[in-house]
Amino acid sequence: MARWEPNTRERLVRAALDLFVEQGYDATTVQQIADRVGLTKMTFFRHFPDKREVLFAGQETHARALTEAILAAPAGATPLEAVRAGLKGLASLFTDTHRAMSAQLRTVIAANAELLERAAFKRAILVQAATAALGERGVREPAAGLAAELGISAFYRAFDQWAERPGEEMLADLTRQALDELLATAAGLVSDSRPVDGSSTAPLTA
Structure with missing residues (x-):
């Protein structure tokens, strides 16, 4: 060979x-x-x-893969289901060949303010791409933007884990897990009626 x-x-x-x-x-x-x-x-x-x-090579390719996968989701898919499809399409671009490079990339960017700003811009581009794709599917704001933000947040959390921990875990699997965790956390925030300072509103009893 x-x-x-x-x-x-x-x-x-x-x-x-x-x-x-x-x-x-x-x-x-x-x-x-x-x-x-x-x-x-x-x-x-x-x-x-x-x-x-x-x-930041491949930014256009990443945004395009995300967009195309969201648009290709089944017609009856919910906004989050469409985002899941988009994240799977985005994650498929990253192979083990890129894993070591990704670890280096994160180290270099973290040490430079200019690069951190550019990385934030790339992240915003991905959010915008996902939001626009959901909009094409008929999802209105604020649902489109919120679903996109959650999805890209999950992807970046998963990407950090994938780059730091070489192993058998695939980026797509880590991204799915990260999104599930974010959704569970969001649901917990909605169901938690305690004040933000953590104090209890229940009456004191003897």
Whole structure:
């Protein structure tokens, strides 16, 4: 069997992540990234507008997969069922090949305020994509936005677990579990009539 070689785009992502971890994001240049994989700076810019976007490669693909899977959910699906379908479609893009890279990615982003801001923007894009897809299915606000927020929150919680704990668990399974946990927590908040300070409203008895 021929040895699989990553394409140019993925080679640049891997090189950038390694350099960011080794010497820091700010200290790494585009030239160094290109040199690491034996490519030119011009080749780098054919794939990415700058070094920051290397860390967010695939954003359009992720939003598209999420949208298409939500729209493809059965006609009778509830908003949350449609979101579950969307999350399954999104999670299917991430394989074990990406797991180690994802752990590096989280480390690099967490250490840089600019990257944290860009990551928040990507998350907002996914929420917007899910909300819009639900809207196309006839789901109105605030239900569409709330279902989308819950779904993307579950995905990010699951993604963190998936990146941190290499093992047999699939991202799709972790995402499903995370969404179930969030829904159970939300239901508990609705049924809990105690004041926010945790004190009891029941009358005192002797």
